[in-house]
Amino acid sequence: MTGTSIIGWAHLPFGKHADRDIESMMVEAGAAALKHAGVAPKDVDAIFVGHFNAGFSAQDFPSSLSFGIDPALRFKPATRVENACATGSAAVHQGIKEIAAKQARIVLVIGVEHMTANDNAAIGRNLLKASYVKEEADIPGGFAGVFGRIAELYFQRHGDQSDALARIAAKNHRNGVDNPYAQMRKDLGYDFCRNVSDKNPLVAGPLKRTDCSLVSDGAAALVLADLGTALAADRAVLIRSAAQVNDFLPMRARDIVQFEGCSQAWSRALAKAKLTLDDLSFVETHDCFTIAELIEYEAMGLTKPGEGARAIDEGWTEKDGKLPINRSGGLKAKGHPIGATGVSMHVLTAMQLKGEAGAMQLKNLKLGGIFNMGGAAVANYVSILEPLR
Numbered sequence: 001m002t003g004t005s006i007i008g009w010a011h012l013p014f015g016k017h018a019d020r021d022i023e024s025m026m027v028e029a030g031a032a033a034l035k036h037a038g039v040a041p042k043d044v045d046a047i048f049v050g051h052f053n054a055g056f057s058a059q060d061f062p063s064s065l066s067f068g069i070d071p072a073l074r075f076k077p078a079t080r081v082e083n084a085c086a087t088g089s090a091a092v093h094q095g096i097k098e099i100a101a102k103q104a105r106i107v108l109v110i111g112v113e114h115m116t117a118n119d120n121a122a123i124g125r126n127l128l129k130a131s132y133v134k135e136e137a138d139i140p141g142g143f144a145g146v147f148g149r150i151a152e153l154y155f156q157r158h159g160d161q162s163d164a165l166a167r168i169a170a171k172n173h174r175n176g177v178d179n180p181y182a183q184m185r186k187d188l189g190y191d192f193c194r195n196v197s198d199k200n201p202l203v204a205g206p207l208k209r210t211d212c213s214l215v216s217d218g219a220a221a222l223v224l225a226d227l228g229t230a231l232a233a234d235r236a237v238l239i240r241s242a243a244q245v246n247d248f249l250p251m252r253a254r255d256i257v258q259f260e261g262c263s264q265a266w267s268r269a270l271a272k273a274k275l276t277l278d279d280l281s282f283v284e285t286h287d288c289f290t291i292a293e294l295i296e297y298e299a300m301g302l303t304k305p306g307e308g309a310r311a312i313d314e315g316w317t318e319k320d321g322k323l324p325i326n327r328s329g330g331l332k333a334k335g336h337p338i339g340a341t342g343v344s345m346h347v348l349t350a351m352q353l354k355g356e357a358g359a360m361q362l363k364n365l366k367l368g369g370i371f372n373m374g375g376a377a378v379a380n381y382v383s384i385l386e387p388l389r
Contacts (some may be wrong), residue, residue, distance in 0.1 A: 001238070002098045002100060002239045002241065002242055004096045004224050004227075004230075004239050005225055005226075005227070005230035005233075005237055005239065006222050006223065006237045006239065006385070007040060007224070007225045007229070007235060008033050008036035008223040008233075009033050009040075009222040009346075009350055010030075010031075010033040010220065011220045011221045012029050013180070013182075013219065014182065014183045014214075014216045014335030014344075015183040015218070015306075016116045017114070017116070017184075017217040018116070020060070020078060020116070021067060022051065022057055022059060022062055022114050023065045023068060023355040024216065025217070025219035026066055026068070026069075026097040026221075027269040028219070029110055029220055030047075030069045030110045030221045030337070032221070033222055034223060037223035037233065039053055039223055042072040043106055043380075044075045044076060044129065045105055045106050046075045046076065046078070046098050046108075047077070047110070047211075048072070048078075048094045048108075048109050048232075049080045049081065049108070049110050049111075049112075049339075049386045050340065050342065051082065051083070051089045051112055051113065052124040052358075054211065055122065055125070056114060056117075056123075056129075056338075062112070063078040063079055063080040066110060068335035071141060081094050083379045084130035084338070084375045085336070085338050085373060086373050086374035086380070086381050087340065088338075088339055088340055088344065088346075088372065089110035089342030089370070089381035089383065090244075090345075091110075091111060091343065092342060092383070093242055093381060093383075094107050097156065097222060097226045097370070103227075104226075105223040106223065106225050106229060107221055108222075108224075109221060109223075109224060110341035110343070111221070111339045111342060111343030111344065112339050113218065113258035113337035113339040114337070115337060116216070118265075119272060124142030124143070125142075127356070128142055128146075130375045131143065131146055131375060131376070132217070132249045135250055136251065141230065142204075142206030142239045143288075144204040144289070145348040147204070147205075147252070147288070147291055149204075149251075149256075150251075150256055150291055151205050151207055152259045152294075156242060157169050158305065158306040162194065162311035163194065164313065165193075165206075165211055165291060166210070166290075167313065168287070168293050168294060168312050168332075169188070169193040169211055170188060170189060171317065172190045172287060172293075172332040173187055173193070175260075175326060175327050175328065175330070175333065175360070176329025176330075178327075178329075178360045179328050179329045179333070179348075179359075180335050181218075181231060181344075182329045182333050182334040183214050183326075183335035184329075184333050185329075187331070190386060192210065196285070206297055207290070208315040210290075211252045211289055213287065213289065213335070214333075214335045214336060216335030217337055219340050220344040220345055221347075222346055229274065231389075232251055235356075236388070237354060237385050238386050238387070239321045239369070239385055240275075241270075241273035241275075241383070242269065242382070243269035243381070245268065245379060245380045246379050246380070247261035247380070248378070248379055249375065250342075251354040251369075256376060259298075261300070261377050261378065261379075261380040262299035262371060262373060262377050262380050263300070264303065265297040265380040265382040266369075269382035274371070277282040277302065279367055280367050280369045281324075281362065281366050281368060282325070282352065282362055282369070283300070283325045283326075283370070284321040284325075284326060284327075284328060284349055284370050284371075285326060286367070286371055286372050287323055287330040287332050288336060292373075292377075293330070293332075294306060294309065296371060297312075297317070297325075299377075300369075304351065309322045319362065327357075327362055339357070342372040344365040345370045346383060349368040349385050353368055353386065367386045368385045368386070369382065370384075370385070
């Protein structure tokens with residue numbers, strides 16, 4: 001047990017927000033999370049801000065911008081955390097460690113990113129900074145090219161999986177219709193996702209536009225508390241276990257189609273919680289590209305290696321399946337403002353477990369799992385959540 005619970009949260013809509021900047025989104029999300037938790041700003045002991053940036057924003061020192069929420073936050077310790085696309089979860093996990101070390105009783109975590117002010121070329125360059133630049137920066141197609149190469153290697157080993165990828169994309173877009181925070185709330189259907197067209201062209205390798213997550217602006221925030229504080233709160237979701245595993249950065253240094261860091265993170269988190277995958281009610285996983293979600297089915301142990309397609313083909317991961325995955329629509333439909341993504345995953349999982357997920361709500365929930373990764377399965381974070389009461 002981590003001894004830490006989520007006692008409040010907030011989530012701004014993800015999308016293209018030309019009229020916003022990271023400061024305004026941080027302040028809005030952070031203030032709303034504190035209000036939801038019933039926590040006065042003066043009672044916050046520490047703040048962690050997840051913000052990848054890498055050139056997306058001119059403001060590259062954002063932690064104290066959180067003080068715009070309320071002057072009572074001035075002189076509190078505020079730290080920016082970054083770990084590529086897992087930046088949000090990195091910030092959450094730092095908050096957990098701060099409480100475990102008894103350095104804080106209440107921690108505010110904010111994840112934020114503003115990406116859409118950049119042109120496509122700049123976005124591609126910035127994202128590739130999460131790869132091994134010495135060897136991978138020239139891969140055609142930017143970061144989509146990295147996962148296009150992974151898809152090609154997976155297809156070579158296990159056969160053409162285009163049908164499975166299209167089913168994953170269609171599932172997540174269908175789920176995204178119910179998510180009021182999602183950037184794209186449109187059921188695209190399997191046929192559209194499966195076929196190349198003017199509106200769904202090939203992007204990199206076998207990956208089409210519908211296989212790629214969205215470029216987004218957005219923020220999400222949550223309030224963490226120690227056990228004593230959480231027991232007195234209006235709502236509390238226990239972070240039963242948390243695990244971080246990092247792997248080699250160069251793709252050549254590992255079998256890139258196995259996501260071994262993901263497997264290790266899941267194994268460690270489940271072992272800490274004294275659970276198996278079968279104990280989980282649902283999972284939010286990192287579908288930056290559909291091939292990632294497919295491989296993650298195998299890495300988490302839902303299927304054997306090379307058999308991930310079975311999970312989507314047989315409906316296991318649908319909202320009424322044995323392990324619903326990405327009921328929120330995932331990064332695919334919800335959007336992927338990098339620093340906010342991991343925080344968003346924790347917020348949406350907590351909402352589900354407390355029955356506050358609205359149209360997204362699943363039934364008979366006991367435990368929720370989260371997998372957020374940075375780079376191509378380099379920084380791997382798993383959290384397992386359950387209602388405290």
